[in-house]
Amino acid sequence: MARRYDTRTTIFSPEGRLYQVEYAMEAISHAGTSLGILATDGILLAAERRNTNKLLDEVFFSEKIYKLNDDMVCSVAGITSDANVLTNELRLIAQRYLLQYGESIPCEQLVSWLCDVKQAYTQYGGKRPFGVSILYMGWDKHYGYQLYQSDPSGNYGGWKATCIGNNSAAAVSSLKQEYKENETTLAEAQALAVKVLSKTLDMTKLTPEKVEMATLTRKDNKTIIRVLTSSEVEKLITDFEKSEAEAEAAKKQPPKS
Amino acid sequence: MKDDEEKIFRVSDKLVMGVVGDSGDTTQFAEYIAKNIQLYKMRNGYELGPTAAANFTRRNLAEYLRSRTPYFVNILMGGYDKENGPELYFMDYLASSVKVPFAAHGFGGYLSLSIMDRYHKKDLTEEQAYEVLQKCVKEVHKRLFVSLPNFQVTVVNRDGIKVLPVIDSSSSK
Numbered sequence: 388m389a390r391r392y393d394t395r396t397t398i399f400s401p402e403g404r405l406y407q408v409e410y411a412m413e414a415i416s417h418a419g420t421s422l423g424i425l426a427t428d429g430i431l432l433a434a435e436r437r438n439t440n441k442l443l444d445e446v447f448f449s450e451k452i453y454k455l456n457d458d459m460v461c462s463v464a465g466i467t468s469d470a471n472v473l474t475n476e477l478r479l480i481a482q483r484y485l486l487q488y489g490e491s492i493p494c495e496q497l498v499s500w501l502c503d504v505k506q507a508y509t510q511y512g513g514k515r516p517f518g519v520s521i522l523y524m525g526w527d528k529h530y531g532y533q534l535y536q537s538d539p540s541g542n543y544g545g546w547k548a549t550c551i552g553n554n555s556a557a558a559v560s561s562l563k564q565e566y567k568e569n570e571t572t573l574a575e576a577q578a579l580a581v582k583v584l585s586k587t588l589d590m591t592k593l594t595p596e597k598v599e600m601a602t603l604t605r606k607d608n609k610t611i612i613r614v615l616t617s618s619e620v621e622k623l624i625t626d627f628e629k630s631e632a633e634a635e636a637a638k639k640q641p642p643k644s
Numbered sequence: 645m646k647d648d649e650e651k652i653f654r655v656s657d658k659l660v661m662g663v664v665g666d667s668g669d670t671t672q673f674a675e676y677i678a679k680n681i682q683l684y685k686m687r688n689g690y691e692l693g694p695t696a697a698a699n700f701t702r703r704n705l706a707e708y709l710r711s712r713t714p715y716f717v718n719i720l721m722g723g724y725d726k727e728n729g730p731e732l733y734f735m736d737y738l739a740s741s742v743k744v745p746f747a748a749h750g751f752g753g754y755l756s757l758s759i760m761d762r763y764h765k766k767d768l769t770e771e772q773a774y775e776v777l778q779k780c781v782k783e784v785h786k787r788l789f790v791s792l793p794n795f796q797v798t799v800v801n802r803d804g805i806k807v808l809p810v811i812d813s814s815s816s817k
Contacts, residue, residue: 486703487699487700487703488692488696488699488700489695489696489698489699489700490693490695490696490699493688493690495688496688528727529690
């Protein structure tokens with residue numbers, strides 16, 4: 388019955404829903420997880436790499452994490468080809484602003500601009516929406532460190548910690564319990580990210596090839612964006628497994644009376 | 645002939661722009677820039693700093709320069725930035741832009757520039773700066789036989805925009 392209202396994006400269903408937008412979000416929920424955490428001294432984005440085939444030639448440094456300008460990085464979840472179009476557009480928007488005003492675009496303006504583009508695809512043109520959700524991390528002089536999330540509908544929000552992609556709901560509730568606002572340092576956030584990712588990766592064990600992580604910090608009035616090396620990721624994973632093992636052992640100990 | 649033309653436009657809370665050139669072009673361009681900067685403030689909840697506003701103004705001048713409808717205006721833009729303090733930008737009709745400690749446009753500028761060069765120091769007080777301006781105006785009135793009597797003075801500092809007394813021909817007495 389709902390099928391009649393599916394074919395064109397620009398139509399409401401009788402219940403007042405936009406099915407194409409919802410289907411786009413459904414597509415994203417099957418894609419590789421991406422999560423972001425705001426810390427007191429920086430921000431981090433972590434993503435699950437799905438293309439771990441050994442035959443893949445390492446042309447790109449990063450599969451899901453993209454640098455947008457000197458002060459902003461984003462991570463995507465969803466259809467990769469759609470994501471490429473949007474990240475290119477984000478870079479264009481950022482450079483146009485830099486050309487016009489001579490300074491870096493403030494984070495929210497970049498997100499807002501792209502979301503206006505995404506929204507247009509839900510209202511006119513007869514084209515399907517982009518099947519991508521994006522997490523943005525950045526710094527600007529107005530609001531400092533910021534984390535944003537946008538989805539195919541063109542809605543966006545600012546977050547302290549959030550997750551998109553496969554098992555994102557479970558990850559978000561996990562983050563809600565473990566994240567301590569104004570008390571989480573970048574190092575703690577990295578450990579937390581590994582912990583949450585290990586839960587969302589269905590059944591498979593965490594390895595450095597499966598995880599991408601990038602951090603954004605400020606030093607001497609400049610933004611430093613770093614993609615962690617696989618040995619750094621490996622160390623985080625081993626630390627996590629060690630603390631898990633310790634927690635398991637503590638549980639097995641009979642409670643001291 | 646009109647001797648009380650308002651050439652200094654209020655662009656935002658801590659930014660002013662003095663515009664000279666073809667009449668019509670001056671008001672049109674100044675208002676266009678001022679309203680665009682207000683629009684930015686409405687959209688984003690914060691104001692453009694003086695550097696960004698100067699960049700924006702210069703870019704507009706540059707784009708219109710190679711069109712069928714260039715703006716024949718010379719601009720001095722002054723503003724106060726919380727992080728970087730007061731800033732002055734000199735822009736001309738060929739879309740050049742440079743940050744300077746003091747500047748002047750027009751024939752009077754030829755005389756004023758040397759006076760300012762001689763008397764300007766870093767960290768002048770407002771009173772001292774006003775006196776330097778008075779010296780410049782005095783020289784302009786003395787040397788240019790076609791010059792106008794009144795000079796409007798506007799100050800921008802951390803508290804906003806303030807208008808100081810007009811320097812007129814009585815200052816040369």
